[in-house]
Amino acid sequence: MGDHRQLRPRPLSPHLQIYRLSITMVMSIVHRLTGLALYFGTLLLVGWLAAAALGEPAFAIAQAIMGHWVGQLVLLGYTWALFHHMLGGLRHFVWDFGAGYGPARYVLGWLTLAGSTILTALVWAFVWFGAAIPLSAGG
Amino acid sequence: MDFRTSYSRVTGLGSAKQGTRHFWRQRVTAVANVPLVLVFGFVILTNLGASRTEMLALFANPFVAALTILMLLSAIFHMWLGLQVIVEDYVQAEVVKLVLLVFNGFFAVSVGAVGLVAVLKLMTGG
Ligand code: HEM
Numbered sequence: 394m395g396d397h398r399q400l401r402p403r404p405l406s407p408h409l410q411i412y413r414l415s416i417t418m419v420m421s422i423v424h425r426l427t428g429l430a431l432y433f434g435t436l437l438l439v440g441w442l443a444a445a446a447l448g449e450p451a452f453a454i455a456q457a458i459m460g461h462w463v464g465q466l467v468l469l470g471y472t473w474a475l476f477h478h479m480l481g482g483l484r485h486f487v488w489d490f491g492a493g494y495g496p497a498r499y500v501l502g503w504l505t506l507a508g509s510t511i512l513t514a515l516v517w518a519f520v521w522f523g524a525a526i527p528l529s530a531g532g
Numbered sequence: 533m534d535f536r537t538s539y540s541r542v543t544g545l546g547s548a549k550q551g552t553r554h555f556w557r558q559r560v561t562a563v564a565n566v567p568l569v570l571v572f573g574f575v576i577l578t579n580l581g582a583s584r585t586e587m588l589a590l591f592a593n594p595f596v597a598a599l600t601i602l603m604l605l606s607a608i609f610h611m612w613l614g615l616q617v618i619v620e621d622y623v624q625a626e627v628v629k630l631v632l633l634v635f636n637g638f639f640a641v642s643v644g645a646v647g648l649v650a651v652l653k654l655m656t657g658g
Contacts, residue, residue, distance in 0.1 A: 425618065432611045439604070439643050442650035445587050446658065452584045475569065482562045489559065516573075520580060 416502035424481035427474040434471050472516055477509035554613060561610035568603040575599070584658070591654035604647040612640035 412418065444455035458464045484501045487493040493501050534541070545551045579590055591597050615636045623629040 428611070428614050429618065431607075432615055435608065435611065435643050435647075439647040439650065442600075442654070443646055445584060446650040446653040448658070449584055452587075475573075479566060479569065482566070486559075486563070516577065519577060523580075 415499075416506070417498050420481060420484075420502040420505050424478060424485075427478040427481070430471070430474045431478060434474065437467070437471065469513070469517055473509055473513040476512045477505065480505040480508045554616075558610065558613045558617075561606050561613065564602075564606040565610055568599065568606055572599055572603045588654060588658050591651065592657065594655075597651055597655040600651050601648060604644060604651070608640050608644045608647070612636060 441455050441459070444451040459468060484493070484505055487501065540546075543551075575590075575596060579586065582590065591600070616633060619629060619632045619636065623632060
């Protein structure tokens with residue numbers, strides 16, 4: 394255990410607050426945050442499956458929550474987190490093969506952001522306005 | 533400069549004695565997640581607004597049930613590994629770290645069990 398008194402503060406390596414934000418840095422942080430959000434988001438998915446399995450009353454409650462605008466907003470965020478994390482993961486695969494470390498890393502970062510936003514918009518355009526599209530079997 | 537002993541260089545397992553196992557499992561589950569999550573999402577999207585009866589009919593399809601189970605297993609194993617890294621990166625106090633790592637396992641296994649039972653119950657007609 395020893396003596397923990399410090400004669401002078403130990404040197405620290407520069408951390409977040411010292412750097413100018415770059416797209417790669419922000420995407421890295423967001424990848425971790427979306428992973429964390431998805432971790433707790435599985436509760437939504439499994440909760441929904443469990444409600445359906447439990448019976449009509451539980452399923453009705455689950456559908457009401459998800460149909461409410463607050464629920465829809467949460468699901469919208471969940472969709473974006475999923476797409477963003479997935480594209481961020483694909484970006485990691487590129488790096489794992491030794492590619493994409495040059496200037497391409499900035500392009501990959503912006504692609505992750507733009508791609509996840511566009512895919513989320515497409516999915517929710519379908520959810521909200523897709524009744525006219527023959528794809529939707531439910532209704 | 534490499535400070536490792538010849539022995540540790542040969543085994544290549546590092547201080548945690550796990551080598552690249554954790555990294556590798558994180559990648560393999562990530563790769564599996566991509567098609568599983570996409571196809572599952574597509575199935576959900578094409579069945580929006582389904583009644584409970586329609587849900588039962590959907591999950592009576594063994595492909596849908598198997599897809600959902602595989603997706604749950606892969607995603608939950610992946611998030612278990614992922615949260616472990618986050619905890620190890622930020623939590624310094626050994627006791628807190630231990631508690632969080634144990635909680636992580638409990639959470640993953642519990643969520644997985646509930647999900648699996650739900651799918652099996654839906655599959656067999658609710
Ligand atoms: C859909 C396809 C997915 C892909 C391609 C993917 C990919 C990845 C990759 C490559 C990592 C490692 C990042 C690193 O080494 O720094 C990671 C971390 C992680 N993933 Fe995923 N993932 C996916 C889905 C999910 C899902 C569904 C969840 C949660 C249920 C999740 C939760 C996490 C967590 C918590 C981490 C740890 C974050 C970190 O260390 O920064 N992922 N993911």
